[in-house]
Amino acid sequence: MLSGIKQESFVKKKKSKKEFGVEKLIEFQHVSKIYKGGKIAVDDVNLSFDKGEFICFIGTSGSGKTTSMRMINRMTDPSKGKILINGEDIQTINPVELRRKIGYVIQNIGLMPHMTIRENIVLVPKLLKIDLEERNKIAEKMIDLVELPREMLDRYPNELSGGQQQRIGVVRALAANQDIILMDEPFGALDPITRDSLQDLVKDLQERLGKTIVFVTHDMDEALKLANRIAIMSEGKVIQFDTPDNILRHPVNEFVEELIGEDRLIQAKPDITTVGEVMLNNAITITPEKSLSEAIKLMREKRVDTLLVVDGTGVLKGFIDVETLDRRRTKATSVSDIMNPKVFFVKKSSLLRDTLQRILKRGLKYVPVVDDQQKVVGILTRASLVDIVYDVIWGEEDSTNETETTDVTQPQAEV
Secondary structure, three states: OOOOOOOOOHHHHOOOEEEOOEEEEEEEEEEEEEOOOOOEEEEEEEEEEEOOOEEEEEEOOOOOHHHHHHOOOOOOOOOEEEEEEOOEEHHHOOHHHHHHOEEEEEOOOOOOOOOOHHHHHOHHHHHOOOOHHHHHHHHHHHHHHOOOOHHHHHOOHHHOOHHHHHHHHHHHOOOOOOOEEEEEOOOOOOOHHHHHHHHHHHHHHHHHHOOEEEEEEOOHHHHHHHOOEEEEEEOOEEEEEEOHHHHHHOOOOHHHHHHHOHHHHHHOOOOOOEHHHHOEOOOOEEOOOOEHHHHHHHHHHHOOOEEEEEOOOOEEEEEEEHHHHHHHOOOOOEHHHHOEOOOOOEEOOOEHHHHHHHHHHHOOOEEEEEOOOOEEEEEEEOHHHHHHHHHHHHOOOOHHHHHHHOOOOOOOOOO
16 A cells, blocks of 8 residues: 555445455445436446456446446436445445545546646645645655656646656546546547556556556457456446456357457457467567667668667667668667657567457557566567467468468568
8 A cells, every 4th residue: 555645545444345255345236327308327237346356347338337437436426226335325425525535537637737747646635634745755656656757746737748647647546545446438548559558557556556446448458458357338237247258258148249349259268378488589679879780780680670679688668660760870870869669569478368459459560578577588470470360260270371470580560
């Protein structure tokens, strides 16, 4: 838990109910939301979320996913039924007090433009009357968590990129040490690389800090990547509530199958193969201080058109390609001058079935593989994955793929 916060949390306030030894933090008991005119937004929902779980609500537009999440902090109240937090009916809790105990992250970030980043981060701790010195410590701790420089604390939101602002939005929701964090499609407006990075960040923080996150998304890939359990909704009802693996292997009906999509069939096969077991070990790397002439010489020797840039310890920093090198060769002298730091990568320990979907979706020819210290340990090529995908879908190997997998040193294009 984060130090220095004196706020009384839900978990400390009341002894937890337990089922099979697991703490039940949030419960929906026959919850419905009916608007004027009889429109049913949420229809008799019964769910329970355990402490420390990452829950995703997903469904089509108008399915009731956002309304269900917003009822947890009383942004809207149920028409029928009860929602319990740690066994306590939230209708008995003052809405303002309730919201101060629950973090909230929205798609448009919601940072106050007239406040500095420091002031934005400690907004709730200030409302909780935590002293200035402690608030400054909290701000520094929070910005360290998302690996942004502390000097940014005294900047204003418009001085940060969209991805940096969203990182601040995430840690602001953690600043008062709330047990529960609600996230309403927080990454929907971001580019794919920034979105992947923030998804990894949120999952890592959730696991390290033991938070319970309730996350709304319309992106099945995002739900499968982040969630411990997924609630699939349609027309106000929960159609299926289960783990990602069980939903992929045993969709309850045709609606769930269509929401999953045929392209995710490769994820339905039980498989614990990791990226490290199938990656190629011939990643071609170069360090930032090397000259452009050294870079082009290496490309020619290795017959590649892209080089991964690593520091002296092997940590991935970016990439360079032959197009950029050719375009800027008269104005730049070293690799660091033309390096692109926005490089998509996967971890060696990741499950192959999850990684396949992310690679194929982006149409990448190859992807660098890193270890837990972000050091380059190999690559996955799109060509080398062809047999794996074929085997998962058809259950057998086909010799027609051999021509695509024989040359593992083919030109490495987009990263």
